Amino acid sequence: MSHRRSLARQFCEDSSSEDEKLMMAAIVAEEEEARLDAPRHGGSQPGRQSLQRDFAERFQNLHKDYFAENPTFKARMFRNRYRMHRPLFLRIASAIEAHDSYFSLRRNSAGVPGLHPYQKLTSVFRILAYGIAADLTDEYCRLAKSTALENLRRFVRAVIEVFGGQYLRSPNAEDTARLLAIGEQRGFPVEGHAPEVNYTINGHNYNTGYYLADGIYPQWATFVKTIPNPKGEKNKNFSQFQEACRKDVERAFGVLQARFAIVRGPARYWDPETLGEVMTACIILHNMIIEDERGNRVDYRYDNMGELVTPSHREAATLTQFLQAQSDIRDKQVHCQRQVDLVEHLWQIRGLM
Template identity: 55%
Template sequence: MVYESRRSKRHQEDDEIDDDLDHIMVFMLGEYRKRKSEDERKKRRGSVFGHEVYDRSRGEHDLKLFNDYFAEHPTYPEKYFRQRFRMSRPLFMRIAEAVKQHDHYFAQKRNAVGALGFSCLQKVTAAFRQLAYGVPADYVDEYLRIGESTSIESLRKFVRAVCEVFGPEYLRPPYESDTARLLAIGEQCGFPGMIGEAPTVNYTINGHNYDKGYYLADGIYPNWSTFVKTIKAPANLKDKNYSAAQESQRKDVERAFGVLQARFAIVRGPARFWDKATLTDIMNSCIIMHNMIIEDERDKCRLEAPYDKGDAETRGWISHEGTSNFSSFVDKHKEIRDPHIHNQLQRDLVEHLWERQGQRTRPQ
């Protein structure tokens, strides 16, 4: 009797444990289904229960934005537009229209209840303010009435669209006309053959012929024939004149990135996104728009170099010639690393600059 009683009690305890496990499983399954339905609801971007909606008067502020900057007689003239948008109004409208045609996200649409959504100008302006000022996404809410999540989405889609639409043109290799303009500018500054890329060039300095371009560099670079470095401790007037000219022109190149940072503050600040794809798009889009601004303002600022642009220069930038063989590659590699050519080119430039610019520094 005692044994049977203990056995019955043990079975009863096992049944209670099984019931508890069943209850736990049912509870966990219910929680899983609940969370799954919430995730699906978030993906559908439908109404969220308990979400409070604020009337931001987006239409009123869209009209205010238009009257402030884009009307026929705007509140703020072109000077203020250029200061706040980093570019001219026609260029901004060109970019906005191209982005709108490329991505339907920037077209103004009506929501499920028939209310108009944000306009293309609001979304693009929100992206521009973040790029130009490096401000957080919710900073533009007060003026544009765009929430933080929409501002972030607008920025992501804007920089992606800019890269896809304008990248092939403004991130391309230089045309021959571009190379000719850079060579002309370098020659005017006393450095014939100075380049930003590496096309085939031929020039003569101080009676010596050279067939490779070169880069202005500082002391950390090796003594190669394609690098022209400054003289650390110039001991005479010729060397001092050369060092001053070399450092001055090199700083012009270094300032180019400084101008990019000043124009788009998001570049110089800490990263505001975690994924590399968005960071890459932000950097590339800023470079693209920087190049577009330079192209748009070059004639206005009279930065165009005096050279003729022929059809052959603008169309023949792709080479269809056969590649060199391996032995030719090795020979060119040795020439580039030749320290003798490096030293000879430096001394020739010293003499060239002295003859071109150093006359006024010679003692009478």
């Protein structure tokens, strides 16, 4: 009997109050729950059924379904269920296995092979992609619930450690050039290296970047807002372009949720640290898929590919300069003039289509 329970019982014996008895019952219930939740060690438990999961046989089924030369489920089904094409999956599997020996094929003391790396990773991707409970992967992948949870935790950490440096890095010259070229093609020009920019719209020169925003934002020089209830074809055309481009960002998280259902479902059994790692790993995988599937419809050519963009961190030397910089950011006249110029610019683009 625990010391805490002994003190509570002695206290209750000295009192006939129902409150003290209820307190004692609560302590007993709490300790019993902790006992049931505590990890168990020491081998097999008497009366506990041991499952023969036939790892090798199940791997043969998995291999035939997805990894054979002529698999049962072709490339499209692989892409639907793993959320990526098979070459990218194999690249990730190879890197993860090399990084963490937990994902390697191991044998028990009798020489019987255990879970194949593809079984472990298939379990992970089923949980990430469909947001299912861990024990639902047991039937096909043959991972017990506890193994599936440990498997996922180790996987997301490995993804962050192996690929995080590349796919969560600051944008490089290639990334910046691609985004600027896309923005120019869609009618919102910005040239140079952010945040120092210089460009001309409708005959007017500008030297600040801007964010596409909706109506709740102030009329600052750093925002290009949509036009509520636009009148006339030019204004309607501008609003259509602006809202379409702005929603690209809003859709980005929607695509992430659609691709990995685990990020939109209830947290269930995850602790905050694991939740953060799951989210980070999903973002990394999402970026890898985007890179892998990016089309080559436009032949972008970049200079100094791979060099990180160095943002400007100029500080105002004096209070007067600082106040002037803040005033420039909040310049309503620049905000309104740029919107007028973009309306005309986009209308001209439409005329060329």
